[in-house]
Amino acid sequence: MKNIEVQKTILSNGLSVITACRDSDIFSLGMGIKAGSLYEDKDNNGIAHMVEHMLFKGTINRNMDRLNDDIERLAGDIDIYTTYGSTVLTADVMKEKGEECLEIISDMMMNSIFPEREFRLEKKVIIEEIKMDKDDPEEQSYLGLFKAAFPESWHKYYIAGTIKSVKGIKINMLKEFYRNYYVPKNAAICVVSSYSHDEVVNMVEKYFGKWVGKEAPVLAEGKYAINPRRVVRHRKGLSQTHLIYAFDIQSLSRREEVALTLLNEKIGAGANSILFKELRDKRGYAYSVYSSIDFIKNLKMFYIYAGISEENLKDTMNVIEKVIDNCKKNELGINEESIKTIKDMFFTHMAIALESSSHMVEYLLDGEINYENPLNFQEVLEMMNSINVEDIKGVIEKVFKEPLIHILLPA
Numbered sequence: 001m002k003n004i005e006v007q008k009t010i011l012s013n014g015l016s017v018i019t020a021c022r023d024s025d026i027f028s029l030g031m032g033i034k035a036g037s038l039y040e041d042k043d044n045n046g047i048a049h050m051v052e053h054m055l056f057k058g059t060i061n062r063n064m065d066r067l068n069d070d071i072e073r074l075a076g077d078i079d080i081y082t083t084y085g086s087t088v089l090t091a092d093v094m095k096e097k098g099e100e101c102l103e104i105i106s107d108m109m110m111n112s113i114f115p116e117r118e119f120r121l122e123k124k125v126i127i128e129e130i131k132m133d134k135d136d137p138e139e140q141s142y143l144g145l146f147k148a149a150f151p152e153s154w155h156k157y158y159i160a161g162t163i164k165s166v167k168g169i170k171i172n173m174l175k176e177f178y179r180n181y182y183v184p185k186n187a188a189i190c191v192v193s194s195y196s197h198d199e200v201v202n203m204v205e206k207y208f209g210k211w212v213g214k215e216a217p218v219l220a221e222g223k224y225a226i227n228p229r230r231v232v233r234h235r236k237g238l239s240q241t242h243l244i245y246a247f248d249i250q251s252l253s254r255r256e257e258v259a260l261t262l263l264n265e266k267i268g269a270g271a272n273s274i275l276f277k278e279l280r281d282k283r284g285y286a287y288s289v290y291s292s293i294d295f296i297k298n299l300k301m302f303y304i305y306a307g308i309s310e311e312n313l314k315d316t317m318n319v320i321e322k323v324i325d326n327c328k329k330n331e332l333g334i335n336e337e338s339i340k341t342i343k344d345m346f347f348t349h350m351a352i353a354l355e356s357s358s359h360m361v362e363y364l365l366d367g368e369i370n371y372e373n374p375l376n377f378q379e380v381l382e383m384m385n386s387i388n389v390e391d392i393k394g395v396i397e398k399v400f401k402e403p404l405i406h407i408l409l410p411a
Helices: 047-054 064-073 095-111 116-134 137-149 163-168 171-181 197-208 254-269 274-282 310-328 336-354 357-371 376-385 389-399
Strands: 006-010 016-021 026-033 077-082 087-094 187-193 230-235 241-248 286-296 299-308 404-410
Touching: 006 197, 016 197, 016 357, 026 095, 026 357, 047 077, 047 087, 047 116, 047 171, 064 095, 087 095, 087 357, 095 187, 095 197, 116 137, 116 163, 116 171, 137 230, 137 241, 137 299, 137 404, 187 197, 187 357, 241 310, 254 274, 254 286, 254 299, 254 310, 254 336, 254 376, 254 389, 274 286, 274 299, 274 310, 299 310, 310 389, 310 404, 336 357, 336 376, 336 389, 357 376
Parallel strands: 016 187, 230 404
Antiparallel strands: 006 016, 026 087, 026 187, 077 087, 241 299, 241 404, 286 299
């Protein structure tokens, strides 16, 4: 795969600016702030997500109506979301509107004022959002898993908060969180466009150069032991049983994480995976069955999920445990040829994704925010190229020990 020409400049105020130049009419931008739910506690759970909502409610220079009218006139796609570790704003506009887009985003990030009336109204909106997510049994199943896995950690809390915690957030708490975390040294901007690196840096300097702030609080490093056991919960109104196996992968090296990424594709990430074939194609037990990985800082787990009828629970667990056992015995047909096929698939998917400027922004920004290296994904692909059968065997031995099993049953 062709290497991407990426440049990075850190402004005098500490703001990181990353660019990739390509011939395009589109100006794709991503801005990340290291402020998500992992930076919260039980008293302000949901505050990072609430700040995200309030960024659109007005600034020193624009009231809410004018701000949203100006965003609409950009005639592009603007999105913002909160994760466990960060808050991210993305924008795709025509190149000629790129500088205007930067100016508006700088106003939101630097000058938001959080009007009291809008704050009270937005609380109600977020509470409705939480209620809506409570209607998603798969979402609630994972939340139950986190509560069981991390009883002494804030990992167990939902990104949007709880109804109780959101009601308890005061406007002064919101402003304090914004002042503490929305500072240049805690942020990064990534732009993919036909502008040169110097042109983008000059634009960012023009609109963000006066941004100041003290050092943001650093997310404490910590590894939380997951207690392997079976947790069974019941909930009214369910038509399915939701089964999750969770394996602790906090001890894996970066190379082992890459090896697990390949193994994941074989076990349950694709339509041709072992679990998909065994539980869906052969037995018809599940419509939704998959394996997945969280590589989030301080929250690293490998999951196997299946949504099934209650009467098929025991058989489904037997199948999953048989697949894991076969994995340990090297009886899944994992050899150099099958590994090469999975690698080729990853390289193809990555090449397709990188044809999109917005996807490229996501990869570069994720690398910068989470690894302080915008080309992290490229290093991962290079590492992936050297993974062999012995690497896969090694990661199987480390990952597939006793799992935490969470079962959510109809009441």
